Amino acid sequence: MNPVRVGVIGLGTVGGGTVNVLRRNAGEIARRAGRSIVITKASARDFRRDRICDTKDIELTTDPFAIVSDPDIDIVVELIGGESPAEELVVQAIKQGKHVVTANKALIALHGNEIFSLASRQGVMVAFEAAVAGGIPIIKAIREGLSGNHLEWLAGIINGTGNFILTEMREKGRDFAEVLSEAQDLGYAEVDPTFDVEGIDAAHKLTILASIAFGIPLQFDKVYKEGISRITRSDVAYAEELGYRIKHLGVARRTSKGIELRVHPTLIPERRLIANVNGVMNAIVVKGDAVGPTLYYGAGAGAEPTASAVVADIIDVARTLTSDPENRVPHLAFQADALSDIPVLPMDEVETSYYLRLSAEDRPGVLADIARILANHNISIEALIQKEPLEGESHLPVIMLTHRVFEREMNNAVTEMEKLPTVNGLIKRIRMEALR
Secondary structure (H helix, E strand, C coil): CCCEEEEEECCCHHHHHHHHHHHHCHHHHHHHHCCCEEEEEEECCCCCCCCCCCCCCCEEECCCHHHHCCCCCCEEEECCCCCCCHHHHHHHHHHCCCEEEECCHHHHHHHHHHHHHHHHHHCCCEECHHHCCCCCCHHHHHHHHCCCCCEEEEEEECCHHHHHHHHHHHHHCCCHHHHHHHHHHCCCCCCCCHHHHCCHHHHHHHHHHHHHHHCCCCCHHHCEECCCCCCCHHHHHHHHHCCEEEEEEEEEEECCCCEEEEEEEEEEECCCHHHHCCCCEEEEEEEECCCEEEEEEEECCCHHHHHHHHHHHHHHHHHCCCCCHHHCCCCCCCCHHHCCCCCECCHHHCEEEEEEEEEEECCCCHHHHHHHHHHHCCCCEEEEEECCCCCCCCEEEEEEEECCEEHHHHHHHHHHHHCCCCEEEEEEEEEECCCC
16 A cells, blocks of 8 residues: 655644654554654745754755645644744645645634634644643544543643743742743743743643533633732642642633633642642643543643654545545544534633632721622632731732632622721632632
8 A cells, every 4th residue: 555645744843753753763653554654745934954853864844835745745833833924835735636734723712613624624634632731642632532422521731931930930939020031041932922921822622622622613702811920929828738739721611601711721620630740741631421530631732742642643534535535533523514513602601610819908997898799799718818018018918718609709809808997909719720
């Protein structure tokens, strides 16, 4: 049988890793795919720079469109990231009748609905395992391994940069800005770290996970996004004192009213396995009605971990090249004509517990005023810590954990408390998840 011919667009970290894995494990891959898989052509912007891979026997070009228009290529692997020209390249490849493998979470989250619709009409596959959580096969686990379940919720640490920063702040008592600078020096964070620390990268990934978990269209614009840049080492220490860890979590939950889609700092009980995922590692918990909670852990980025997922997708495509398009695994897990119109809830309609930290005057009656406001909004206190004021200060830190309450009620209560003359400055709040 003729080999499957692959064209790779982008020979950076992931592209180089993909070449290395395909070459090193060629024999094992051929046994699994039923035929050999070879990279015949690759594109990059600059071939003068050093590469982590050997490009011997690969035709090289600086024009990525030469890859998608080559009639001898069966599978186009897009590894340049971003929206443009990635979208144009993928669309053109599909129109040329080529299968596509991509690690591009922004492309799938923002344009996946249109791309999958076009691919279905053309009878080709678009595989995207590497778009979420690097080497962790979470897409396949949800789409295939858990396909017999009614999935109830999922929650994940799906950005390694944010997890590295929060881990360093907890373990070494460092400030956010200091750790972010180190993350940039180590190559974990970009010069502009906004996508990582403000939750945009995680929101791209959560959009994809929620779609395949609940059978809804991709809806990135409806994800609530909150970053970690306002988390202080004091918050991390207080959380630890109360038996919690702060993680930057992506949460998708099915409720009777609709779907919750949110990315934000979250207090998790320290006894939960996911609370003990540290450094740049990723982890996702998925709860199904039949299987219960399941945890998926591993490297969320890096050359060969991500290449592992890319190559697995290439093998999947190679196995189905001669199969009936109507009987393939659907792109978003559910049949295209069976996607649901379940609404995505606005954040005001989400119900969670909260961590609150405020600075209050050290005199009688202050806590009573705060408790009265919370009670008026049906918010009950689960735990409270009142610290001694610092020397020379007239205000003291007060930390509270609340029971579950709708976000709109907490918003109103916080607004009222911040207006009290005995409360100094803004109130810090962080949502909490028990993940039972």
